[in-house]
Amino acid sequence: MRNSLFQHWCSFNQFGNGINRPLLKKITHYENINRRIMDVISKYFHDLTDTQIEQYRQLYDLYADWNAKINVISRKDIENLYTNHVLHSLAIAKFTDFKPESAVLDVGTGGGFPGIPLAIMFPETHFLLIDRTGKKVKVAQAVAQSIGLQNVECRQCDVAEVKERFDFVVSRAVMELPALVALVRKNIKTKCINSIPNGLICLKGGDLTAELQRVKAETIVDNLNRYFEEKFFETKKVIYVVL
Secondary structure (H helix, E strand, C coil): CHHHHHHHHHHHHHHCCCCCHHHHHHHHHHHHHHHHHHHHHHHHCCCCCHHHHHHHHHHHHHHHHHHCCCCCCCCCCHHHHHHHHHHHHHHHHHHCCCCCCCEEEEECCCCCCCHHHHHHHCCCCEEEEEECCHHHHHHHHHHHHHCCCCCEEEEECCHHHCCCCECEEEEECCCCHHHHHHHHHHHECCCCCCCCCCEEEEEEECCCHHHHHCCCCCEEEEEHHHCCCCHHHCCEEEEEEEC
């Protein structure tokens, strides 16, 4: 989107004998967002490749474009994409690494969170992103293809329909933990190749005391303000359930 805007602006200045100030303002706005992108991501992740940086950079334009057609992210929240959605997804990468050849199932991915940011971070891990809403799966698939992700598959289905097994299942506030644990237990591999046992990793917020008491498995709760200083993360947590 940025390139097309820039080309249009140059063409206007060359042949229109004037400056399209609203368009220039829009281009400047995108430039400022692009600078903020890597301020947010590179502050916490220091070893990104040029390819990863470019893939993360492209996410804003892609989601802004899709969000104008389909309400994937709250329209008031799109400018907080990198903090509230990308960085939030990458909290899982702070909690643990996924080894090459691992397989991860993202349940209720919506437009691709946390799956797409994690797939960029772990290019040798296979991710299956599922959601029951077809238009959201369409967005996730289009974004993954646009940035050249080779390790992502998107599927419109319910988790109960998924037969494959995975090292980890991830999700972001899809449903209460006891229900999610019951649904995905069948999808967890028995053989472990990662540094922590296979299981479920969820991103959730608020008071989870009652919810956690009903989970009949070993559970670890990690506060995200340990990793990220932004106010958004003050009440956010990563929940790891060993399965």
